[in-house]
Amino acid sequence: MTGTAPQTLSTSQPLEAEVHRFEVTHVDRDVYAVDIRGHRIQVDQPIEAGGTDTAPTPTELFAASLATCVAFYAGRFLHRHGLDQAGLRVRTEFTMATDRPARVASVHVTVTPPPGLTEQRRAALLAVASRCTVHNTLHQPPEIGIDLEP
Structure with a gap:
């Protein structure tokens, strides 16, 4: 490797x-x-x-990458603002497309913030978590090349 x-x-x-x-x-x-x-x-x-x-399947890891990235960004936001991360959870659901090519059709991520956050902090947490690296990558996909070694 x-x-x-x-x-x-x-x-x-x-x-x-x-x-x-x-x-x-x-x-x-x-x-x-x-x-x-x-x-x-x-x-x-x-x-x-x-x-x-x-x-897990590769597709499950794909969805898990998004969920864990959202959780990481949310956690960092809380830490940066001196707020407790205890109770922070991220739930993810995804569906597969029913047509071809095989692919994920939708992903839904729900962030459960720690209890006691004000509405302003909750909104800021969501804004930060929605801009995680994996989410940004899905919105601006990278160039992908797949080759065979000679």
Whole structure:
């Protein structure tokens, strides 16, 4: 596996752009693993889809990335303002498209703030959480290239 330490990119992207690298490897059947900065994450498929259901699916991790990013931004907002993070929760639901290509059709994220926040703080928390990196990326999708190694 290659490391995920940022490296300067010398293509059409600005020079200060960072490249993060990691590699996905086959484990068994529909199980794949990725090591990111020393953390191993696995994916699998549900039994009804031919997998062994030993880990979340890649699509579940996609939705979880959004949810955890929203939670992180909300938590940082609370911390920055000296507010307690206890009780902060983020619930996420997603639906798959019923047509092709296979894709997520909708994602709904609900933030439950800690108790006792004023309406002004609740509105500010939502505004900050709605601008997390993953949410921004979904609104301005990155260029994606998929190649085969020779």
